[in-house]
Amino acid sequence: MTTGAAEHATRSVIDLWLGFAPAPELAGAREIEGDNPFAIFAAMQVAGVADVRRVGVLCTKPEHVGTARAAGAGAVVAVGDPAELSAAAPDAAVPAAGVEALVAERWGPEGSQRRLVLLNPGPALTSPAVKRAAAGADLCHREPEFRDLDRRVRTKLRSLAGVTSDWGIALLSGSGTAANEAALRSAVHPGEQLLVVVNGVYGERLRESARRAGIDTVPVEGAWTEPIDPDRVAAALAANPDVRGLAVVHHETTTGLLNPLAELVSISAAADVRAVVDAISSFGVEEITLGDGVDFLTCSSNKCLHGLAGAAFVLVSPGGGRRARSVEPTSVALDMRTYLDADASGTPPFTPAVPALAALDTALDRALAEGIAGRRARYAERCAILDAAIERLGLVQLIAPAARSHSIRSVRLPAGVSFADLHTRLRSLGFVVYAGQGRLAADIFRVACMGEVEIADLQRFVEALEAVLAELRA
Numbered sequence: 184m185t186t187g188a189a190e191h192a193t194r195s196v197i198d199l200w201l202g203f204a205p206a207p208e209l210a211g212a213r214e215i216e217g218d219n220p221f222a223i224f225a226a227m228q229v230a231g232v233a234d235v236r237r238v239g240v241l242c243t244k245p246e247h248v249g250t251a252r253a254a255g256a257g258a259v260v261a262v263g264d265p266a267e268l269s270a271a272a273p274d275a276a277v278p279a280a281g282v283e284a285l286v287a288e289r290w291g292p293e294g295s296q297r298r299l300v301l302l303n304p305g306p307a308l309t310s311p312a313v314k315r316a317a318a319g320a321d322l323c324h325r326e327p328e329f330r331d332l333d334r335r336v337r338t339k340l341r342s343l344a345g346v347t348s349d350w351g352i353a354l355l356s357g358s359g360t361a362a363n364e365a366a367l368r369s370a371v372h373p374g375e376q377l378l379v380v381v382n383g384v385y386g387e388r389l390r391e392s393a394r395r396a397g398i399d400t401v402p403v404e405g406a407w408t409e410p411i412d413p414d415r416v417a418a419a420l421a422a423n424p425d426v427r428g429l430a431v432v433h434h435e436t437t438t439g440l441l442n443p444l445a446e447l448v449s450i451s452a453a454a455d456v457r458a459v460v461d462a463i464s465s466f467g468v469e470e471i472t473l474g475d476g477v478d479f480l481t482c483s484s485n486k487c488l489h490g491l492a493g494a495a496f497v498l499v500s501p502g503g504g505r506r507a508r509s510v511e512p513t514s515v516a517l518d519m520r521t522y523l524d525a526d527a528s529g530t531p532p533f534t535p536a537v538p539a540l541a542a543l544d545t546a547l548d549r550a551l552a553e554g555i556a557g558r559r560a561r562y563a564e565r566c567a568i569l570d571a572a573i574e575r576l577g578l579v580q581l582i583a584p585a586a587r588s589h590s591i592r593s594v595r596l597p598a599g600v601s602f603a604d605l606h607t608r609l610r611s612l613g614f615v616v617y618a619g620q621g622r623l624a625a626d627i628f629r630v631a632c633m634g635e636v637e638i639a640d641l642q643r644f645v646e647a648l649e650a651v652l653a654e655l656r657a
């Protein structure tokens with residue numbers, strides 16, 4: 184066996200390629216002898232690569248694919264006749280002449296599998312355990328294994344939310360918008376009135392979702408940079424006695440602004456109005472007390488819960504459940520009653536996104552172990568790094584400190600710097616930042632510290648931001 188230090192660029196996903204002899208030539212590749220998975224670890228040791236996920240293996244025989252897989256290699260490429268080798272389930276099977284191009288395209292410094300530090304507000308970075316959970320056993324959703332998974336997820340969600348079993352859970356496969364639409368359609372009949380707080384893109388979307396469901400909306404609009412004033416909501420409810428529901432976005436991801444949830448839901452409860460709370464980017468991190476007037480709380484798995492995209496849910500209070508059962512459904516896919524029935528039976532009404540639920544199950548273990556307050560503290564530590572850098576670089580934040588969430592910072596683009604240039608250059612250094620939305624598109628950029636973002640990632644990001652801004656401002 185011959186090995187050596189990785190010669191690939193440090194930003195390549197794979198630090199070391201090993202080939203079972205006789206593997207074809209690949210720049211930086213080393214040869215490994217025998218079928219023993221432990222030979223891979225021996226080669227890694229000599230090369231000084233500590234993590235087997237940073238190792239790629241080139242295989243010419245099906246049994247070597249199994250060996251490389253068993254060792255946990257980050258990439259397994261079968262080299263030869265794809266028709267013969269594909270059955271062994273490598274990541275790719277190519278003829279020898281195609282290896283170099285495939286490796287560059289997928290695992291090279293600019294490859295599609297390259298690790299980017301996602302600083303966008305979801306889908307957020309996930310842990311290896313969450314990714315492994317998604318790639319676990321194939322499950323049929325009508326079999327006991329799925330019912331166990333379904334029950335585990337519901338139990339963990341109730342525990343994280345601090346609610347008892349009289350709260351229902353609608354587990355949906357889809358994005359957060361599906362959860363919002365299911366909640367709105369079960370809180371208010373078509374033709375009835377819904378008061379909607381609108382101080383960002385997602386409040387606007389709630390209004391539009393309700394409008395398309397035939398609900399009569401009464402907007403309470405506010406500046407996008409300030410929390411909504413609860414007195415205005417109280418006044419609007421008093422002026423519109425036929426309103427049956429209140430819809431509000433807790434954390435306006437548009438800007439990183441928190442609305443005063445506790446005050447708003449106590450106002451709606453006092454007026455006997457059902458509250459629909461979009462907590463899609465706040466549940467799991469921000470403080471939320473359920474039981475004080477929240478009837479429908481929506482969330483998705485891929486933001487502060489650190490799961491994968493594809494699963495969303497609605498937590499439904501006992502009163503919200505009664506309301507949902509009294510409303511004539513206006514959708515088959517989003518019929519809340521069928522989802523609440525599934526809570527009891529463990530059998531979903533439609534084919535669920537099984538891998539996303541398996542990932543959520545694992546992600547919730549970490550969320551529960553950390554606790555919401557613990558995760559908030561972790562995010563706060565990361566945001567403090569961003570706040571200090573923003574100030575040091577002479578940048579200006581859009582939202583005043585008291586109204587900022589624990590996960591997003593909205594920063595004004597400096598004069599003469601476009602988001603497109605900033606994004607492209609930061610991306611080339613391995614970081615994804617997010618554009619402003621709607622009327623803020625040309626004015627701001629956003630940085631989120633949701634997900635498994637490490638302190639070291641943010642420290643490197645701050646250095647990259649400083650360098651890129653110096654270049655762009657010059």
Ligand SMILES: Cc1ncc(COP(=O)(O)O)c(C=O)c1O
Binds near residue numbers: 434
């Ligand atoms: C507050 C809020 N509501 C709703 C949504 C829509 O979620 P999705 O894109 O998953 O449909 C988002 C997405 O970012 C959000 O941040």
